[in-house]
Amino acid sequence: MQxxxxxxxxxxxxxxxxxxxxxxGSGIMGVNLSQGNDAIALLANTLATVFGLFVLIxxxxxxxxxxxxxxxTAGQVLLRHQPARELLPYxxxxxxxxxxxxxxANGMFHLPLLHTALxxxxxxxxxxxxxxxxxxxxxxxxLGRAERMSALVAAYIGAAYWFTSSTSFANPAAVLGRMFxxxxxxxxxxxxxxxxxxxxxGGLLVVAVTLVxxxxxxx
Numbered sequence: 001m002q003x004x005x006x007x008x009x010x011x012x013x014x015x016x017x018x019x020x021x022x023x024x025g026s027g028i029m030g031v032n033l034s035q036g037n038d039a040i041a042l043l044a045n046t047l048a049t050v051f052g053l054f055v056l057i058x059x060x061x062x063x064x065x066x067x068x069x070x071x072x073t074a075g076q077v078l079l080r081h082q083p084a085r086e087l088l089p090y091x092x093x094x095x096x097x098x099x100x101x102x103x104x105a106n107g108m109f110h111l112p113l114l115h116t117a118l119x120x121x122x123x124x125x126x127x128x129x130x131x132x133x134x135x136x137x138x139x140x141x142x143l144g145r146a147e148r149m150s151a152l153v154a155a156y157i158g159a160a161y162w163f164t165s166s167t168s169f170a171n172p173a174a175v176l177g178r179m180f181x182x183x184x185x186x187x188x189x190x191x192x193x194x195x196x197x198x199x200x201x202g203g204l205l206v207v208a209v210t211l212v213x214x215x216x217x218x219x
Contacts, residue, residue: 008064009089013097015060016068020101020177021108022052027185028109041184042161050158057150066150069171070094071203075138078207091173098177106181117179117186121166127198129165134202136160137170142210172196 003011026048030041060066065082067073070091076082103113136156144152160168169175169187175195178187187195 003063005086005089009093011060011064012067012090013093013100015056015064015066016094016097016173016177017101017104019053019056019068020098020174021105023049023174024102024105024178024181024183024185025108026052028105028111028181028183031184032109042167045185046158046161049161050154053157054150054154057153061150064090068094068097068173069137070173071134071171071199072138072141074200075142075203075207079142079210094173095176098173099180102177102180105183109183111181111183115180115182117182117188119182119184119186119191120188121191122194126166127194129167130169130195130198131202131205133160133164133166133168133170134199135206136202137168138203138206142206166195166198169195170199170202172199175199 023045027041027045029048030044034040034044056068057066060068065076067076067090073082073087073090073094077084077087106113106115137153137160140152140156141149157168157170160170169178172195175187175192178185179189179192
């Protein structure tokens with residue numbers, strides 16, 4: 001069943017809202033319960049994100065594709081899997097959802113609804129980690145079997161939380177949302193632009209490689 005654009009945009013907004021609420025909320029809860037042990041907090045954050053992402057993709061995938069991520073949408077557009085006219089509406093819905101998800105998570109844990117993060121995340125190694133995290137995510141989406149996509153994406157993100165130096169944001173919408181929560185999952189606004197650039201580079205790298213291989217296979 002093909003849903004209207006409005007319905008698909010609503011699903012992207014709501015899905016991204018819930019994803020950011022899960023990421024930020026579990027980070028706050030993890031810190032509250034871990035007694036200062038960052039490894040335990042990250043593990044709690046990871047498990048909640050993996051389970052939540054699996055459920056969200058299962059729920060919203062059949063409606064709007066469950067991108068929840070402007071880089072994913074841009075990749076689909078560049079590979080002509082989705083009309084170019086949908087890139088900006090999808091991105092706007094994802095960014096709005098991410099911001100609302102941060103506000104909701106802040107409210108649940110009695111934090112100011114509108115405040116910015118102070119967690120500085122910078123350095124060449126961390127930026128390289130974001131390139132790797134985003135490129136890996138795109139590879140999973142492009143090469144994985146559609147019927148297993150929810151499990152594949154959730155499992156990859158769970159692993160990338162631990163094997164990348166950046167803890168795998170891999171999503172400009174997530175960067176935006178996490179800017180608005182001064183918590184374990186937060187990112188200072190000054191650190192955000194470099195993360196977004198790294199994510200775009202990771203996405204473009206995979207799209208370029210995909211197009212090259214596609215041309216060679218059709219020659």
